[in-house]
Amino acid sequence: xxxxxxxxxxxxxxxxxxxxxxxxxxxxxxxxxxxxxxxxxxxxxxxxxxxxxxxxxxxxxxxxxxxxxxxxxxxxxxxxxxxxxxxxxxxxxxxxxxxxxxxxxxxxxxxxxxxxxxxxxxxxxxxxxxxxxxxxxxxxxxxxxxxxxxxxxxxxxxxxxxxxxxxxxxxxxxxxxxxxxxxxxxxxxxxxxxxxxxxxxxxxxxxxxxxxxxxxxxxxxxxxxxxxxxxxxxxxxxxxxxxxxxxxxxxxxxxxxxxxxxxxxxxxxxxxxxxxxxxxxxxxxxxxxxxxxx
Amino acid sequence: xxxxxxxxxxxxxxxxxxxxxxxxxxxxxxxxxxxxxxxxxxxxxxxxxxxxxxxxxxxxxxxxxxxxxxxxxxxxxxxxxxxxxxxxxxxxxxxxxxxxxxxxxxxxxxxxxxxxxxxxxxxxxxxxxxxxxxxxxxxxxxxxxxxxxxxxxxxxxxxxxxxxxxxxxxxxxxxxxxxxxxxxxxxxxxxxxxxxxxxxxxxxxxxxxxxxxxxxxxxxxxxxxxxxxxxxxxxxxxxxxxxxxxxxxxxxxxxxxxxxxxxxxxxxxxxxxxxxxxxxxxxxxxxxxxxxxx
Numbered sequence: 001x002x003x004x005x006x007x008x009x010x011x012x013x014x015x016x017x018x019x020x021x022x023x024x025x026x027x028x029x030x031x032x033x034x035x036x037x038x039x040x041x042x043x044x045x046x047x048x049x050x051x052x053x054x055x056x057x058x059x060x061x062x063x064x065x066x067x068x069x070x071x072x073x074x075x076x077x078x079x080x081x082x083x084x085x086x087x088x089x090x091x092x093x094x095x096x097x098x099x100x101x102x103x104x105x106x107x108x109x110x111x112x113x114x115x116x117x118x119x120x121x122x123x124x125x126x127x128x129x130x131x132x133x134x135x136x137x138x139x140x141x142x143x144x145x146x147x148x149x150x151x152x153x154x155x156x157x158x159x160x161x162x163x164x165x166x167x168x169x170x171x172x173x174x175x176x177x178x179x180x181x182x183x184x185x186x187x188x189x190x191x192x193x194x195x196x197x198x199x200x201x202x203x204x205x206x207x208x209x210x211x212x213x214x215x216x217x218x219x220x221x222x223x224x225x226x227x228x229x230x231x232x233x234x235x236x237x238x239x240x241x242x243x244x245x246x247x248x249x250x251x252x253x254x255x256x257x258x259x260x261x262x263x264x265x266x267x268x269x270x271x272x273x274x275x276x277x278x279x280x281x282x283x284x285x286x287x288x289x290x291x292x293x294x
Numbered sequence: 295x296x297x298x299x300x301x302x303x304x305x306x307x308x309x310x311x312x313x314x315x316x317x318x319x320x321x322x323x324x325x326x327x328x329x330x331x332x333x334x335x336x337x338x339x340x341x342x343x344x345x346x347x348x349x350x351x352x353x354x355x356x357x358x359x360x361x362x363x364x365x366x367x368x369x370x371x372x373x374x375x376x377x378x379x380x381x382x383x384x385x386x387x388x389x390x391x392x393x394x395x396x397x398x399x400x401x402x403x404x405x406x407x408x409x410x411x412x413x414x415x416x417x418x419x420x421x422x423x424x425x426x427x428x429x430x431x432x433x434x435x436x437x438x439x440x441x442x443x444x445x446x447x448x449x450x451x452x453x454x455x456x457x458x459x460x461x462x463x464x465x466x467x468x469x470x471x472x473x474x475x476x477x478x479x480x481x482x483x484x485x486x487x488x489x490x491x492x493x494x495x496x497x498x499x500x501x502x503x504x505x506x507x508x509x510x511x512x513x514x515x516x517x518x519x520x521x522x523x524x525x526x527x528x529x530x531x532x533x534x535x536x537x538x539x540x541x542x543x544x545x546x547x548x549x550x551x552x553x554x555x556x557x558x559x560x561x562x563x564x565x566x567x568x569x570x571x572x573x574x575x576x577x578x579x580x581x582x583x584x585x586x587x588x
Contacts, residue, residue: 013470070510078511107511114507145470145503161503163470170464176307176439176457203534204498205527209439209455213408216364217372217401233499240497 002293006060007052008286011067012036012119013144017279020056025287029056037066037073045073049100061100062286065119068093068102078107078116084155085125089292103289106156115161120147123253123278126285128154132276138248140241140266140273142258144169148241148250160244162237165258168230176212177229180222185230187264190220194228195268198235207232234265242269254278296587300354301346302580305361306413307332307438311573314350319581323350331360331367339367343394355394356580359413362387362396372401372410378449379419383586397583400450409455414441417547417572420579422448426570432542434535434560434567436552438463442535442544454538456531459552462524470506471523474516479524481558484514488522489562492529501526528559536563548572 004023009016014036020029035048049061068076076093083106092101105118120141127133128151135154141147144165150158168185171177185191197207211229214220220228241250250266252259253276266273298317303310308330314323329342343355362370370387377400386395399412414435421427422445429448435441438459444452462479465471479485491501505523508514514522535544544560546553547570560567 107507109511109513114504114511114513116507116510160500161507162497162500163503164499166469167461167499167502170467170469173464173468175460175464201495203456203530205458205461205531206454206456206534208461209457210408213401213410213455216410217403217408219403219408236497237499240500 003060003290005057006062006286006290007056008062008283008290009052009064009067010119010122010282011063011065011072013038013066016065016067017282018052018056019283019286020059021283021287021290025283027283031055037069037071042073049073049096060098061096062103062290063100064103064122064282064286068105069118072102074102076102076104079104080107080109081159082152082155082157083121085129085288086292088121088125089289092289092293101293106159108159113160115159117147117149117159117161120149121156122285122289123281124149124151124156124285126283126288127253127276127281129288130281130284132281132284133251133253138245138250140238140250140252140262141278142252142254142262146237146241146262148244150244158244160240162240164233164237168233171208171229172226177208177225180212180215181226181229183223183226185227185261187261188227190224191227191231191261191264192268194231194233195235195238195265196231198232198237199239199265199269202236204232204236230261231265234261235268238262238265238269242266242271249273251276253281297354297584299351300356300580300584301350302356302577302584303346303358303361304413304416304576305357305359305366306330307360310359310361311576312346312350313577313580314353315577315581315584319577321577325349331363331365336367343367343390354392355390356397356584357394358397358416358576358580362399363412368396370396370398373398374401374403375453376446376449376451377415379423379582380586382415382419383583386583386587395587400453402453407454409453411441411443411453411455414443415450416579416583417575418443418445418450418579420577420582421547421570421575423582424575424578426575426578427545427547432539432544434532434544434546434556435572436546436548436556440531440535440556442538444538452538454534456534458527458531462527465502465523466520471502471519474506474509475520475523477517477520479521479555481555482521484518485521485525485555485558486562488525488527489529489532489559490525492526492531493533493559493563496530498526498530524555525559528555529562532556532559532563536560536565543567545570547575
């Protein structure tokens with residue numbers, strides 16, 4: 001039974017975004033709220049799912065992201081890479097007697113590197129299906145956890161997670177930098193100075209403390225501390241990513257306010273990066289998966 | 295007026311330790327509690343100081359640590375390095391009409407590096423005065439913020455702060471590693487494996503995420519995750535420190551549970567490190583400063 005209309009949900013750690021998708025793959029209605037998986041206990045998911053249908057219609061649901069993790073509604077086991085859209089669509093975890101499907105995450109299980117992904121894979125396969133990125137690509141997907149993703153022949157062959165966004169958020173909430181870096185980061189001079197430092201061979205835990213020292217000693221303006229710190233973390237992240245890229249030009253996909261920062265950091269490293277809006281890619285990915293449901 | 299008996303307080307961000315010191319430099323009484331500077335507002339310091347006298351006696355007070363920072367009781371301006379015990383004792387900030395003195399912090403103000411220290415300097419000059427470390431030394435002082443400290447002819451000439459302890463604590467409180475790394479770290483196999491990884495040319499924000507991935511994929515036992523993560527952070531810290539040491543054998547000074555971890559990490563890097571108990575050094579430092587009050 002192939003779905004006509006359905007609801008696709010990008011359900012992450014801190015937020016969820018839900019879209020009602022029409023039978024031509026068009027978005028008919030949508031909402032976003034802060035009911036990410038960390039905001040609810042196991043027993044609250046059934047109600048949170050019912051609430052989505054109240055708001056967008058009594059339709060089948062395709063759920064992606066951390067909702068399928070051990071801390072989510074129902075665990076959807078990882079599919080091991082290399083993996084493409086077909087493997088993903090074939091290994092959905094069905095709940096509610098077929099009324100809802102959870103997209104599996106992807107894993108890398110190697111001797112030297114192990115990694116996991118949940119949610120970004122839908123955007124990647126959507127971007128491939130919609131022709132937004134070529135079948136052989138190297139994608140940077142910033143977010144709470146940035147991912148550098150290697151794609152060959154339309155399949156994800158390797159990826160690497162960097163906790164850049166999470167660390168920046170932790171530092172803003174508590175500790176000695178919290179009162180200095182509450183502003184939004186923007187890609188100006190202070191950001192680029194941080195990026196240059198992060199791109200070098202540096203110890204992040206040491207560089208982070210210099211932010212406080214330099215503000216106290218009058219070497220860094222307080223209003224620039226957030227941008228400098230963001231630049232430092234993103235610079236170290238981009239250093240790793242460009243090393244993994246081995247010369248490919250990265251494509252940066254995700255929320256525009258983050259892709260702008262990463263593109264600016266990649267430019268500071270002397271390369272250029274095309275940006276793709278993650279939401280567009282997610283909708284294309286949800287439609288591509290739903291189209292493969294038998 | 296030289297003090298006979300007095301009270302010395304090591305007043306940090308999260309804790310304070312107060313000692314009543316007799317006229318032979320011996321410790322007569324002491325207590326420790328969690329009334330660090332972050333636990334109180336500006337207006338509460340006078341009362342918190344009065345409480346120390348209620349508990350240990352109506353005596354002059356020598357206060358060291360974050361109590362002299364901008365967020366503390368009264369700001370005691372930094373003394374710029376190179377600096378020795380004489381500069382430190384000559385630049386006390388007096389409060390309560392001479393009833394209490396706050397030890398200044400130290401700063402490094404360079405073009406390529408800026409840094410600040412508050413509290414560790416008393417231990418360093420105490421250890422020097424008591425002959426616990428030689429006049430030319432390279433000291434590692436772990437804590438919320440680890441310091442690598444270069445000492446020449448009994449003066450602190452350079453230092454570098456690494457936010458290892460603070461970052462470990464932030465990661466334990468919130469975020470994707472929090473539920474995995476609540477245990478105490480101990481210097482066993484998992485710790486040493488983390489150290490080896492941290493000693494290499496790695497991106498900490500990427501390595502940290504592998505802890506979660508490896509636990510989820512069954513490659514790392516949950517019970518070892520805290521030790522591995524601690525090893526990773528301390529390994530990266532030691533990599534920087536041994537680079538700064540330029541071949542000197544480091545001396546690790548501080549709380550024994552932390553100096554053991556750093557000594558184990560330094561051993562994993564193929565060097566050996568002598569450990570000095572920070573509390574002993576602090577008492578010697580307080581006595582040395584009090585002895586210089588005119």
